[in-house]
């Protein structure tokens with residue numbers, strides 16, 4: 412008996428085939444991030460690079476039956492790893508231990524990020540660059556300075572990944588309000604460390620929290636990273652939630668590149684919002700498009716309390732950003 416088999420064909424267009432490179436793919440974030448990127452159907456070429464371990468991670472995730480190729484690269488092959496990349500995600504660098512601030516990572520991570528940025532400038536100058544390595548408030552300006560020095564800086568293609576703050580804000584507000592976090596959207600602006608992280612609760616579903624509850628929630632969102640660092644007691648910082656955050660942000664960047672509309676995520680970008688006050692980079696909602704950043708949104712209506720938080724964040728951001736800029740000037 413001949414059975415009738417219904418077939419459907421799905422058009423696959425070149426516009427949704429992308430090479431994504433992960434620099435630091437062997438690490439705590441890099442491994443689960445690589446796994447999640449392997450599950451993204453827009454990623455057709457996944458390039459995994461690390462000082463050590465990337466070929467093993469690549470062999471492992473390559474067995475997952477999605478329609479993409481995966482290659483692992485060792486240090487001598489960084490140029491090949493990067494060549495033709497549409498998106499480069501950078502989680503390379505050391506994580507915090509209890510008692511450290513993100514700024515304490517600067518001395519080690521600044522040169523790692525500077526050198527990787529040089530390689531991106533040389534081998535995939537048109538790629539969108541997603542910086543995860545801390546301190547993000549300084550590493551993003553480091554990448555910008557390197558790209559400027561090589562004449563390939565495109566501010567629309569450089570992003571500090573602040574999505575973990577957005578995920579935490581949804582989760583933590585749902586715990587306070589007793590709701591499903593899936594339905595909680597909180598815009599988080601500013602930067603990615605302590606008091607520079609400013610959740611705009613007045614624009615959330617829960618604008619009328621009493622002052623004590625609101626302050627405790629804001630503090631938890633600002634210092635959520637410390638909870639994980641403490642719980643891991645010396646074994647590092649957030650990796651799994653960060654991988655989810657990084658995969659979500661990379662997915663949104665790819666959606667934008669592919670021409671999808673209304674793709675909006677907060678991100679730490681070269682921003683006009685407070686440039687006249689000396690703040691060169693600032694995180695706010697960004698609409699992502701075929702060339703990277705399409706629109707940088709203003710902050711919208713803020714409560715008086717949020718105005719104060721943003722003001723405090725700006726003072727610290729100016730210093731963090733300058734530190735990154737000075738580092739590249741003094742250590743080109």
Ligand code: NAD
Pocket residue numbers: 434435436437438439440441460461462463502503504505506507516520523527542543544545546547572573574575576603647648649650653
């Ligand atoms: P990890 O130590 O587990 O992994 C880091 C990886 O980077 C290692 O595999 C290491 O070999 C690799 N590496 C170091 N130097 C390199 C180089 N020059 N080229 C390529 N690879 C290199 O650390 P992790 O937990 O994955 O964290 C990585 C970074 O991400 C840290 O700086 C951490 O603070 C940061 N982080 C940022 C966020 C965020 O929200 N943006 C969240 C969590 C962690």
Ligand code: LMR
Pocket residue numbers: 506507513545575635636637639640648649
């Ligand atoms: C986080 O927010 O979890 C990361 O920035 C890692 C850290 O050092 O807290």
